[in-house]
Amino acid sequence: MSNQKQTPFQEGFLWGGATAANQLEGAYTEGGKGLNVSDVLPGGKVRLKVLADPGFDFELDYEKYTYPNHTGIDFYNRYKEDIALFAEMGFKAYRMSIAWTRIFPNGDELTPNEEGLVFYDRVFDELHKHGIEPVVTLSHYEMPLHLVKEYGGWRSREVVTFFERYARVLFNRYQNKVKYWMTFNEINSGLMMPILGLGFSVQTESDRYQPTFQAYHHQFVASALAVKACHEIIPSAQIGCMIVYAPTYSVDCNPENVMHALQEERIFNYFCGDVQVRGEYPAFIKPYFKKHGIELDIQPGDLELLKEHTVDYIAFSYYMSRTEKKEKTPEEIGQGNMIGGVKNPFLQASDWGWEIDPVGLRISLNQLYDRYQKPLFIVENGLGAYDKVEEDGSIEDDYRINYLREHIQAIGEAIEDGVELMGYTSWGCIDLVSASTGEMSKRYGYIYVDKHDDGSGTLDRKKKKSFYWYKKVIATNGSDLDQLQPINNK
Ligand code: BG6
Secondary structure, three states: OOOOOOOOOOOEEEEEOOOOOHHOOOOHHHOOOOOOOHHHHHOOOHHHHOOOOOOOOOOOOOOOOOOOOOOOOOHHHHHHHHHHHHHHHHHOOOEEEEHHHHOOOOOOOOOOOHHHHHHHHHHHHHHHHHHOOEEEEEEEOOOHHHHHHHOOHOOHHHHHHHHHHHHHHHHHOOOOOOEEEEEEOOHHHOOOHHHHHOOOOOOOOHOHHHHHHHHHHHHHHHHHHHHHHHHOOOOOOOOEEEEOOEEEEEOOOHHHHHHHHHHHHHHHHHHHHHHHHOOOOOOOOOHHHHHHOOOOOOOOOEEEEEEHHOEEEEEEEEEOEEEOOEEEOOOOOOOOOOOOEEOOOOOOEOOOOOOOOOOHHHHHHHHHHHHOOOOEEEEOOOEEEEOOOOOOOOOOHHHHHHHHHHHHHHHHHHHOOOOOEEEEEEEOOOOOOOOOOOOOEOOOOOOOOOOOOOOOOOEEEOOOHHHHHHHHHHHOOOOOOOOOOHHOOO
């Protein structure tokens, strides 16, 4: 029976999927591309250790590791086939990122690499041929390795100039092709994974504070300069920030725990957004800076720049909520999600321990809209799961459909609550390399890619059951979220 309910989603709602260049393009040295930070991250769960390793040297070590991002899923050569599949699902939007090192292989050159620019011209043209709007992240975990090694990543003020140059090249080149932009992917994730987000590893406990927040200041200035450039060069475009949002619950109603949850949430969920959306450092960060001995080097004009060039919308990723407790017993530590906290007894977790919480998405949308009153855009959400190809070639990913249905229902409820939402691009619409674990077996896609953790596979694409389901969701503008009848499965 199809759901007869009227849809809460407005006409023109941007349904689609999301990816990042480093996780799917492959072709890591083709077309003049330089190495970036994700190119030196190993495949497999060892990546989690490397990301937390204070001594990581950003060197390739083929004796010890494999590097799945080098080949990705070969989108670089197969983008036409993949975009045709997105079009078949009815995508209105496709969130993607540009590999900074395809455009500036080292990051500090004065002139861009034409071959890299041409590649994205082709991708955008192909998307438009199918009526799909590109939504583009300027930097998604792909800082040029040269900037990491020679400049110390975002700790260096010089990187701001390189980033602004890169952003201006993109806005000039693609001004007639791209209307939706974002500056830094999950900017607040640098607090958890500085290697990916800030381009340096935290060597000592004191690195965690002064260098980290100085690097953030540089990213905020770079983001404001990019917003300024975007508005100047493409006045009709919209440019957003992008944060990872995890609503933070207190484990109980003990006021001590509630206060602790609030403090954790402010730093992780709100610090970056407050600067990029409101244009100033929030009051709560000042005592935090004082406590940790942080004194930012703020140059004349920086604060005015931040104030004048705030973002047009708030894009965010949502995978899980977080539950906090002030005093954790040794058994409780590490029992929460990747982003911390303790186990939530009301929630089930994915095979990777990420707690599944659709209501948390409704809460997130309400909290973000209450705080900022600017349009929101969910640019990542989804379930990383093991998929099995049946003997007849089908992939029955009902678990993924169930996850997505519950989350999309929650989004509909948030829209009914009054939230203004531009679109929904679920993460990894085609299977790709996992960012945190470098695995292929952690799959998010509607489209299966025949590639495995050991690098084997034909790279052939296959439609999963969720492909047909999402196609129906888009075709009905979110009014029919029901499971498919078996006949449509293959
Ligand atoms: C987000 C990132 O953190 O989550 C993506 O922006 C990433 O790059 C996604 O792939 C899912 O995480 P993972 O570790 O399962 O790939």
